Amino acid sequence: MHTLNLGPDLKLPLSEVIGQCVAILGIRGSGKSNTAGVIFEELLASHYPLSIVDIDGEYFGLKEKYEVLVVGSGENVDVELDLGAAGGVAELSLREGVPVILDVSDMLAEERELFVLEYLTRIWSLAGKLRKPYMIGIEECHEFIPQGVRTDLKEVIARIALRGRKRGLGAVIISQRSAKVEKDVLTQAGMLFLHRVVHEVDMRVYSELLPWPKAEVKEQVTSLGVGECIYLSGQSIRRVKVRPRATFHGGFTPSFKPVETPKLRKVRGELLAALRSFQSGEGGAVSGRRKGTTAVASRRLERLEAELALKQARIQELERRLARAEAPELEPQGPEAKRFPEPPELPPEVIRQVERLLRRLRRLPPHQRRLVAFLAAKEPRTYTTGELAAWVDCAEGILLAEPPRELVEWGLLFRERWARGTTYRAQLKAYVNRAFSGFLPELGREGTHALVGYLRQRLGELSP
Ligand SMILES: Nc1ncnc2c1ncn2[C@@H]1O[C@H](COP(=O)(O)OP(=O)(O)O)[C@@H](O)[C@H]1O
Ligand SMILES: [Mg+2]
Structure with missing residues (x-):
C-alpha cells in the first residue's frame, strides 16, 4: 500500500x-x-x-x-x-x-x-x-x-x-x-x-x-x-x-x-x-448515453437558459469595454496619459500577477471594489469610514458591517483605529514592495515606479 x-x-x-x-x-x-x-x-x-x-x-x-x-x-x-x-x-x-x-x-x-x-x-x-x-x-x-x-x-x-x-x-x-x-x-x-x-x-x-x-x-x-x-x-x-x-x-x-x-x-x-x-x-x-427523460431535459433547459443569460451579460460587458477602447477621447490625454507604461513594458509575469490580484478583487463586494479604486486614486490621503461611505456611495453601516478586511490583510490598504473612528488609506508602494519583492531587482527603481502607477490605473477599473 x-x-x-x-x-x-x-x-x-x-x-x-x-x-x-x-x-x-x-x-x-x-x-x-x-x-x-x-x-x-x-x-x-x-x-x-x-x-x-x-x-x-x-x-x-x-x-x-x-x-x-x-x-x-x-x-x-x-x-x-x-x-x-x-x-x-x-x-x-x-x-x-x-x-x-x-x-x-x-x-x-x-x-x-x-x-x-x-x-x-x-x-x-x-x-x-x-x-x-x-x-x-x-x-x-x-x-x-x-x-x-x-x-x-x-x-x-x-x-x-x-x-x-x-x-x-x-x-x-x-x-x-x-x-x-x-x-x-x-x-x-x-x-x-x-x-x-x-x-x-x-x-x-x-x-x-x-x-x-x-x-x-x-x-x-x-x-x-x-x-x-x-x-x-x-x-x-x-x-x-x-x-x-x-x-x-x-x-x-x-x-x-x-x-x-x-x-x-x-x-x-x-x-x-x-x-x-x-x-x-x-x-x-x-x-x-444519458436517458432523455423530461425531467433531465427540463433541468438542462433551465441551466442552458441561465448560461445564455450569463453569456448575454458577458457580451454586454465586452461591448462596453470595446466601446471604451474605440473612444480614446474618454481616456486621459496629454502627459497624464503617457505617465504609465502600457503593460508590455512590464515583464509578463508581473502583468499576470496584477491580473491575478484583479481577479481576486473582482470577487469582493461592490462597495469594497469602489473603495479600493477610490483610495488608490487618492493615495496617500486618509479617509474616515464616514467620509468613505459618502465618496463611494454606500451606507456607512455596510462599511462597518463588511469592512475591507482582505484589502487590509493583503496590504493594499492601511487601517488605523482612532477615537474618532477607523480610517483607511491606500499604500500601493508598500504593497508592491512586498507582493512583488521577487521582481524588484529586475524592475529597478523606474520599473517599480511604473508598476505602482500601472497598478493604480488598473485598480481604477474596479469602480464602475
Ligand atoms: N511547507 C512549506 N515549506 C516551504 N515553503 C512553503 C510551505 N508552505 C508554503 N510555503 C511558501 O509560502 C508561501 C505561501 O504559501 P501558500 O501555500 O500559497 O499559502 P496560502 O495558500 O495559505 O495562502 C508560498 O510562497 C509557498 O511556497
Ligand atoms: Mg492559497
Missing part, C-alpha cells in the same frame, strides 16, 4: 485518506495551498484519481510531473470548456480515472457556481454506481459552502464531504476564512490541517476543533510558521511541518518570485479529442 509522504514527520497510509473529508485552514500565506498541493501530488503519484476546483489557477503546475487535464476558463487550460461540458468531463474523469483541474478562475461567479454544481452532481450520482476511490479538492471553499446559507451547490459538496465515504468519495476543502465555512462540515471533517490564524473569529473556530483550553490553542496557533500546522486525525494530534511542493506552485502569493513557467506534461491526444467533443455544448458522447 502506498504511503503519502507529506513531510519529514508526516507519512500517512493511502487507506487513511480514502473517503476522508480533509480540511485545510489558515490565513493567507500560511501554507494551505502548499499543503493541499502536496496531498494532491502524493495522490497523483499513487494513481489516485481526483478533481480540483481551482478558483485562482494555482494547481496547473501539477502537470510538471503528472498527467492532469486542465479544463474550464482560465489562463492555463488545455481545453476551454463551459457549462454544457461539465457533466461529460466529470464522467470521463471518474470512469477513466483521469485527474482533472477545473480552472474556474475566469468565470463569473454565477457561471462558476453552475459549472461546479453540474460537475459535482454528476460525480456524486455516478460514484453511487462505480464506487471507486476518488478525491475532490476545493479551494476557497467558504465561497462554495458558506456558513448559514443554503444553496444546491453547498448541499452537494456537504454530501460528498460528509457522506461520500461509502461511494469512495473524499474531499479536500481549503479556506482562509474558517469562520465562514459551514461549521457542520468542519466539525465532522476526519482530518484537519490547521495552519496559522490570527483573527479572534477564526481562533474561536479552532477552539471548537481542538481539544485544548482556549489559551493554549492561541499560544500554539500563533506560533506556527509558514508550512507548519496542527495535524488532527482520529486520536492523533500533533504539530507538523509539511514538505514544500515538488511541482510548480502557480498561486498568487505576496513573495512570488519571478519564475519561468516550467515544462508541463502534454495531455494525450485522445483525451483532448474526448474533451473537444464536449465543447459543442451538447455534452458529447458520454452524456449522450
Whole structure:
C-alpha cells in the first residue's frame, strides 16, 4: 500500500485518506495551498484519481510531473470548456480515472457556481454506481459552502464531504476564512490541517476543533510558521511541518518570485479529442448515453437558459469595454496619459500577477471594489469610514458591517483605529514592495515606479 509522504514527520497510509473529508485552514500565506498541493501530488503519484476546483489557477503546475487535464476558463487550460461540458468531463474523469483541474478562475461567479454544481452532481450520482476511490479538492471553499446559507451547490459538496465515504468519495476543502465555512462540515471533517490564524473569529473556530483550553490553542496557533500546522486525525494530534511542493506552485502569493513557467506534461491526444467533443455544448458522447427523460431535459433547459443569460451579460460587458477602447477621447490625454507604461513594458509575469490580484478583487463586494479604486486614486490621503461611505456611495453601516478586511490583510490598504473612528488609506508602494519583492531587482527603481502607477490605473477599473 502506498504511503503519502507529506513531510519529514508526516507519512500517512493511502487507506487513511480514502473517503476522508480533509480540511485545510489558515490565513493567507500560511501554507494551505502548499499543503493541499502536496496531498494532491502524493495522490497523483499513487494513481489516485481526483478533481480540483481551482478558483485562482494555482494547481496547473501539477502537470510538471503528472498527467492532469486542465479544463474550464482560465489562463492555463488545455481545453476551454463551459457549462454544457461539465457533466461529460466529470464522467470521463471518474470512469477513466483521469485527474482533472477545473480552472474556474475566469468565470463569473454565477457561471462558476453552475459549472461546479453540474460537475459535482454528476460525480456524486455516478460514484453511487462505480464506487471507486476518488478525491475532490476545493479551494476557497467558504465561497462554495458558506456558513448559514443554503444553496444546491453547498448541499452537494456537504454530501460528498460528509457522506461520500461509502461511494469512495473524499474531499479536500481549503479556506482562509474558517469562520465562514459551514461549521457542520468542519466539525465532522476526519482530518484537519490547521495552519496559522490570527483573527479572534477564526481562533474561536479552532477552539471548537481542538481539544485544548482556549489559551493554549492561541499560544500554539500563533506560533506556527509558514508550512507548519496542527495535524488532527482520529486520536492523533500533533504539530507538523509539511514538505514544500515538488511541482510548480502557480498561486498568487505576496513573495512570488519571478519564475519561468516550467515544462508541463502534454495531455494525450485522445483525451483532448474526448474533451473537444464536449465543447459543442451538447455534452458529447458520454452524456449522450444519458436517458432523455423530461425531467433531465427540463433541468438542462433551465441551466442552458441561465448560461445564455450569463453569456448575454458577458457580451454586454465586452461591448462596453470595446466601446471604451474605440473612444480614446474618454481616456486621459496629454502627459497624464503617457505617465504609465502600457503593460508590455512590464515583464509578463508581473502583468499576470496584477491580473491575478484583479481577479481576486473582482470577487469582493461592490462597495469594497469602489473603495479600493477610490483610495488608490487618492493615495496617500486618509479617509474616515464616514467620509468613505459618502465618496463611494454606500451606507456607512455596510462599511462597518463588511469592512475591507482582505484589502487590509493583503496590504493594499492601511487601517488605523482612532477615537474618532477607523480610517483607511491606500499604500500601493508598500504593497508592491512586498507582493512583488521577487521582481524588484529586475524592475529597478523606474520599473517599480511604473508598476505602482500601472497598478493604480488598473485598480481604477474596479469602480464602475
Ligand atoms: N511547507 C512549506 N515549506 C516551504 N515553503 C512553503 C510551505 N508552505 C508554503 N510555503 C511558501 O509560502 C508561501 C505561501 O504559501 P501558500 O501555500 O500559497 O499559502 P496560502 O495558500 O495559505 O495562502 C508560498 O510562497 C509557498 O511556497
Ligand atoms: Mg492559497
